Amino acid sequence: MAEQPQPRQETMSPGERMGAILMRQRPDRVPFMPFIFGYCARNVGYPIARVYDDPEKSFWAQMWTAEMFGYDGGAMYAYASMGGWEFGGEIKMPVSEWEQAPIVAKFPAETPEAVDALEIPDVETAGCYPIALEFNKIQQQFGMPIMVMAFGCFTPAGNIAEVDKLCRWMMKQPDVAHKLLRKCTDFSKKVVDYYVEHFPNYPMMAFTGEASAANQIISPKQFEEFVLPYQKEIHDHILASGIRNIFCHICGEQNLNLKYWAQMEYGDPGILSFGHEVDLSTAIEYFGDKHAIAGNVEPQIIQNGTNQQVYELCKAAIDKAKMAPSGYLLMAGCEVPVQAPPYNIYVMKKAVMEHGFYD
Amino acid sequence: MATEARKKEILKGLYDGVVEFDEDKVVELSNAVLAEDVDAYEAIMDGLAAGMEHVGDLYANQEYFVPEVLMCSDALYAGLDILRPHLSGKEADVRGQVVIGTVEGDVHDIGKNLVKMMFDVAGFEVHDLGRDVKLEKFVEEQMKTDSEIVALSALMTTSMLAMPKVIEMIKARNPDAMIMVGGAPISQEVADNYGADGYAQNAANAVQEAIQMVSRLREMGKA
Numbered sequence: 001m002a003e004q005p006q007p008r009q010e011t012m013s014p015g016e017r018m019g020a021i022l023m024r025q026r027p028d029r030v031p032f033m034p035f036i037f038g039y040c041a042r043n044v045g046y047p048i049a050r051v052y053d054d055p056e057k058s059f060w061a062q063m064w065t066a067e068m069f070g071y072d073g074g075a076m077y078a079y080a081s082m083g084g085w086e087f088g089g090e091i092k093m094p095v096s097e098w099e100q101a102p103i104v105a106k107f108p109a110e111t112p113e114a115v116d117a118l119e120i121p122d123v124e125t126a127g128c129y130p131i132a133l134e135f136n137k138i139q140q141q142f143g144m145p146i147m148v149m150a151f152g153c154f155t156p157a158g159n160i161a162e163v164d165k166l167c168r169w170m171m172k173q174p175d176v177a178h179k180l181l182r183k184c185t186d187f188s189k190k191v192v193d194y195y196v197e198h199f200p201n202y203p204m205m206a207f208t209g210e211a212s213a214a215n216q217i218i219s220p221k222q223f224e225e226f227v228l229p230y231q232k233e234i235h236d237h238i239l240a241s242g243i244r245n246i247f248c249h250i251c252g253e254q255n256l257n258l259k260y261w262a263q264m265e266y267g268d269p270g271i272l273s274f275g276h277e278v279d280l281s282t283a284i285e286y287f288g289d290k291h292a293i294a295g296n297v298e299p300q301i302i303q304n305g306t307n308q309q310v311y312e313l314c315k316a317a318i319d320k321a322k323m324a325p326s327g328y329l330l331m332a333g334c335e336v337p338v339q340a341p342p343y344n345i346y347v348m349k350k351a352v353m354e355h356g357f358y359d
Numbered sequence: 360m361a362t363e364a365r366k367k368e369i370l371k372g373l374y375d376g377v378v379e380f381d382e383d384k385v386v387e388l389s390n391a392v393l394a395e396d397v398d399a400y401e402a403i404m405d406g407l408a409a410g411m412e413h414v415g416d417l418y419a420n421q422e423y424f425v426p427e428v429l430m431c432s433d434a435l436y437a438g439l440d441i442l443r444p445h446l447s448g449k450e451a452d453v454r455g456q457v458v459i460g461t462v463e464g465d466v467h468d469i470g471k472n473l474v475k476m477m478f479d480v481a482g483f484e485v486h487d488l489g490r491d492v493k494l495e496k497f498v499e500e501q502m503k504t505d506s507e508i509v510a511l512s513a514l515m516t517t518s519m520l521a522m523p524k525v526i527e528m529i530k531a532r533n534p535d536a537m538i539m540v541g542g543a544p545i546s547q548e549v550a551d552n553y554g555a556d557g558y559a560q561n562a563a564n565a566v567q568e569a570i571q572m573v574s575r576l577r578e579m580g581k582a
Binding site: 094096097098099100103104163164167168170171172215216217218219222252256299300303304337338339 | 425429430466472491517518519521544
């Protein structure tokens with residue numbers, strides 16, 4: 001019978017561990033940052049919506065859940081459906097047991113004329129930003145680094161116009177698509193400027209992500225024209241503003257886009273997280289020399305799989321990526337589903353404790 | 360009356376028009392079908408539908424992506440709108456009825472819309488409930504329309520959990536209804552675990568599954 005691996009003694013705090021990654025040093029073990037939002041609210045007995053609409057409850061739900069499972073990521077405010085609300089549409093907070101995160105209830109610009117009429121919003125009043133800013137002030141109060149939710153370009157554009165309309169404009173009226181992407185990019189830069197101005201000299205990391213540009217939707221050629229220049233501009237602006245690190249979630253099937261993602265800057269180092277569709281060895285090959293790699297445990301398995309399946313997936317990910325030149329963080333391939341069994345999250349930590357230490 | 364050579368030319372033009380998402384060409388040739396007395400059913404099946412089938416292959420092979428497929432779909436519907444009213448008798452009979460929708464909690468409907476289009480072109484009568492559909496609505500619509508098939512779509516891992524619930528609800532009211540599931544997090548294994556009768560890996564496969572389901576029901580004398 002194979003000998004059971006024994007958990008080791010941690011010699012770093014979560015803050016020291018994350019700090020080591022950002023200083024390009026080996027931490028005591030692979031950091032475990034699950035990428036978890038709505039789950040935390042449910043975990044502490046709040047409705048899921050509280051993690052998105054109540055800064056105080058959101059912060060504590062995340063901190064308490066991190067304490068409970070012993071993972072390294074602290075708290076951050078983010079969700080994937082940003083764009084619609086911020087530009088004048090409506091958002092619907094999750095209410096039913098089948099909902100995980102906010103969804104766009106009314107798209108603010110469904111015609112080329114409406115795109116023309118869109119104005120770049122004021123950060124202090126735009127959609128979820130007042131909530132995010134309150135959340136960030138709580139982080140500041142507790143001396144925690146702030147994660148700046150840097151909006152983005154393509155996914156927010158799809159949340160402003162609806163993805164199928166954006167796709168049709170890309171084919172028939174590319175000038176309309178570019179106009180919308182320009183407005184999203186300009187707003188992203190405005191958000192970054194706001195944070196730099198209002199949290200001067202405070203430790204910050206920027207969060208960017210891109211889901212709708214996955215190859216399940218657009219081609220690499222379309223990515224090159226409609227995503228790369230805008231996303232690159234946002235990243236360049238973040239780094240030029242003095243924020244040193246970008247955490248970028250490259251969501252879904254993006255294998256054909258990796259050569260373009262590799263043309264962007266992420267800071268020194270950045271943290272790039274991937275879905276299960278991108279093999280961690282491939283991610284390391286493209287980005288591992290310069291940036292830490294995170295991912296890519298399949299959320300569907302975390303939710304529906306047995307604890308043995310989750311453990312094996314995590315062990316395989318750790319074995320594959322632990323020695324990545326700029327570090328590796330164990331993370332879900334996308335948000336941890338709100339109905340995942342708690343034991344499946346526990347075994348993610350167990351896998352880190354049994355296989356993630358550096359000798 | 361078109362010659363055989365002209366008919367072939369028109370059908371090939373419709374096929375190409377869909378594949379090359381040339382909506383103007385499809386409209387022009389669909390009008391030519393009527394003006395030159397070409398059989399409308401043949402024009403739909405051997406021109407438009409055949410073209411869309413090839414589009415499905417191009418998508419599966421990552422030569423086309425969603426923006427191209429949507430444009431092909433627009434060209435296809437432009438032709439269907441002209442030709443469908445001219446189907447008659449047996450040709451106009453529907454192959455079966457489908458209730459389709461994205462389950463509650465999920466607003467991602469691009470995949471669902473592509474499946475709907477494939478059902479449309481294959482001659483099914485489609486009852487599209489849209490997205491973020493309350494589970495009871497699937498049950499009500501199936502009962503109201505007596506549809507043989509209910510097609511459920513989900514992209515989100517949380518909303519996929521609504522699928523076994525709605526399958527149970529539909530089967531409790533009508534055990535003969537056939538349920539098909541699809542969407543990014545769904546696999547054959549998940550479909551089996553949820554008690555679905557079919558799994559649609561993609562839009563083209565959804566129609567093949569549906570045709571087999573309807574055949575099974577007819578063999579059992581239940582459709």
